[in-house]
Amino acid sequence: MSKLPGHGLPMTLAVGEVARRSGVAVSTLHFYESKGLIRSERTVGNQRRYARAVLRRVAFIRVAQRVGISLADIAAALEVLPPREAPSRQDWTRLSAAWRAELDERMAQLKKLRDTLDDCIGCGCLSIDRCRLRNPQDRSAREGAGPRRLLVKTQRQA
Amino acid sequence: MSKLPGHGLPMTLAVGEVARRSGVAVSTLHFYESKGLIRSERTVGNQRRYARAVLRRVAFIRVAQRVGISLADIAAALEVLPPREAPSRQDWTRLSAAWRAELDERMAQLKKLRDTLDDCIGCGCLSIDRCRLRNPQDRSAREGAGPRRLLVKTQRQA
DNA sequence: TCTTGACCTCAAGTTTGGTTGAGGTCCTAG
């Protein structure tokens, strides 16, 4: 494996290395590559070699997935980052701008979900239907489709 | 459709009604029922009739799903709620206790993801590798598997 | 040189979370 001159650190990472360090399976890295989420160079022997920046990319993918964002959306977001070199400040600016609203919305939903539970504990009522979360006289039935109260906003861009 | 004595409000809801009000497809309601997430009574003619509490149950399911929680986990959480009547305060207490940690963790991850982007904008560096998010000398390589820095905690209870 | 573990491709299988369609029943207004 190629080394950085002056250190003992490898300049590129083999797929098993990346798997070990990122905590995802080798097959998953192949899969991500096939979807264009990450990329690699090849050795003369056709083996993948990854730039170190791939580790942050993979970490980013996993965290985004965990909060419910699809690989397709993640891929779209990652397209603004340079495929090879470490991303620049501007690159992250663009990514952030694209995702800020989405992330804020998901935070709001998560908070609402958590607070709903908390409220139902703290409100002192015996029935959920008597606390501030109730839907009096089913008033919202006339307001169009979609879950109300809990759901802050729903539309996807797809 | 059966009416509440004294009001013009139906006491139970047909599946199409629930679909319209909750914003999910009829087929999805059938699917949720097959998975035990919701339940219904049947008319003499074998048609489903839902208690009004099903609307909040469905709203809960959709919000939880949206933040990345699987139907299996949601189903497990909903098992602490009574299948027929509106849930009591104690019921929600149990649900909240079971989910509090999970929700807090997901909030933390989401925040980390958002703040990571913000930091990379605000930190004034040209390269992501020079800001506080970098992984100096790949120090974390020795600390076991899993994405580090971004990922707060990962294990599922599966 | 040999062997062993890490790597390669490609196809097929799995799980989750649904949707679609065929073929039939229910029920209400005209």
Added chain:
DNA sequence: CTAGGACCTCAACCAAACTTGAGGTCAAGA
């Protein structure tokens, strides 16, 4: 009493996100 829209079941299909397996190559140490 009949037409239609809403409902029923069940099986098949779909997409996303991976995993598994077969069959073969690469590379580094003994």
